[in-house]
Amino acid sequence: MPDAVSLQNLLSPGYVVSLIIFTATYALFSLGLNLQWGFTGLLNFGHVAFMTVGAYTTVLLSLQGIPLWLATLIGAVLAALLGLALGATTLRLREDYLAILTIGASEVIRLIALNEEWLTRGALGVPITDQYLPLGALTRPTLPTRIGMVIWWTVLFALAAWQLWRWLRHSSDRPGKELSETRSIPIHKLVWGGVTALAGGVLYGIGAIAIIDYARYGYKVGLMLLLVTVLAFVYWRLEVAVNAPWGRVLKSIREDEEVARALGKNVFWYKLQSLMLGGAIAGVAGAFYAWNLTFINPDGFIPLITFQAWIIVVLGGSGNNAGTLLGAVIYWMYFTVTRFALPAIVPLDDARLGALRIMVIGLLLIILMMVRPQGILGKKEELTLGR
């Protein structure tokens, strides 16, 4: 009987809501890294530092009675300032210095959170109680409110579906050219499009059920709605910005910063903007991360988090925001599905199963990098280009 039970668990609205929150938090977090690495070519190996700053700032400030939205904003600003500090000291040097400094900074910040107990309560961690969560008050929204929420939820998914449709139907046969409608949709697009549509449909449906039954699932439903809204907003603004001349400058820096400099671009300043903006986005992701867990401690901010973001970005295709979203969905789908499916197939204890899952994803990544090194949505042609 374990099969039926686990499938039921897997599709229960409560579980799906927390899955969506996790996935969207990681998607947001990874969009920040994608801006820095995928578009600007900045080697940030300490992305979790920005998340730590965002999370702790939000929690500690809201405990002081500062409204959560303001605390989140301050968290994002502080994360951006961390980007400024890291960038100002290393961005003029060779690129590997940034890599080293970011690794160091993320560990230093985690150790500060661990040791400065007067501020962070160290390893004990800090809980945010319900009273500080503005959505906590919204445990019993009226029916019209809930219907409004479902409509908004529908709008968000409709926008996503429209994006998917555009991606399926339109393509630019050559780089830098306007998109044009294609007659035949290639197989790989159909497969990925189908999987995404199916997963999106399931998430939409169960999410909608959870919204209708808000009282039963609590403030997390509201958090999910808010987070997906923020994610959609950030995605939209990033897409506009990277497709504007601003994004072109970032890409030129990624390709060859000397050229950008020779053409009159202030390379240092653009790198700084990318680092700070990506950091601020990760800071906001940190706020949601804390809000979702209602408890944070330094163990939640280990370097592994950074590398999960790297996996998501590379999996989806560096320099592709939609790819990053898809990467996050696939990554968490994998973990969820294996969590329920593996125990049924492989007779191992929990600890060994956990290790096995990580092994398998490592293996899958190696295979993906061999078959499709540009990532799921990356462009194959780009790999064969000379410098």
Place this chain on the structure above:
Amino acid sequence: MVDEPSNSPDFSTEKLEAMQPQNLDEALAEVERVAVSPALELPLLAATSLVKNFGGIKAVDNASIEVAKGSITGLVGPNGAGKTTLFNLLSNFIRPDSGRVLFDGEPVHHLQPHIIARMGMVRTFQVARALSRLSVMENLLLAAQKQTGEKFWNTWLRNKEIATEEQQNREKAIAILESVGLAHMAYEYAGALSGGQRKLLEMGRALMTDPKLILLDEPAAGVNPTLINQICDRVQQWNRRGMTFLIIEHNMDVIMSLCDRVWVLAEGRNLAVGTPAEIQSNPEVLEAYLGQ
């Protein structure tokens, strides 16, 4: 007739006999005067006593150069003479150990390279640098100056303006691509271009910035002869429209057909300056090229 190595100029004994008087010292004195007390008839670019040592190597050793407004000026010299390094010093990609650079009447040797580029002095690279994963078109669009859409906040507020500008820049880019013979490659990745095509891309990008002065580092290297002729024609055409050129080139035909004045550099020092004809008949220049 046997082809000479492309990097040694074509000297014939007839020309050597009709030796021209040396006016290097005069010219250097003039640069000095201009750099110290700017006169009314300013040259577009005047650099004096530039020095750059790389460890023990004196790459540029007290060299000066002057480029008159509206001219096409040449810079020649044997391999390793310090020409590219001099370009790097002029555009401040490498900081000079000492010396002054005046561009358009203003000292620029303390300014950052991108600011110098914005002032209208744009350099190209000897080893062409393509932005591989951008299309040829995007390479050119990037070069357009003062774009509204390059400011992050403008992507929130001024999208109409950005779109119109982008359209205008596209049209301009197509015209430039046509003149450098890359129009058919506009929507290919720049990384897919051949070596010669990349040199053309470099030039196109530089033109796209609407510069006052273009520093071309061996624009003809690796470009086929027909296209070289076409490019020479274009350079003259752009020059008539008011653009000034400083060209490093080993191909003496290009120097002969384009340049008003040629500066010769050897071992980081000024060797001679004059019209192309004067330079070709200068025994010291001949010695520098052949007698190493």
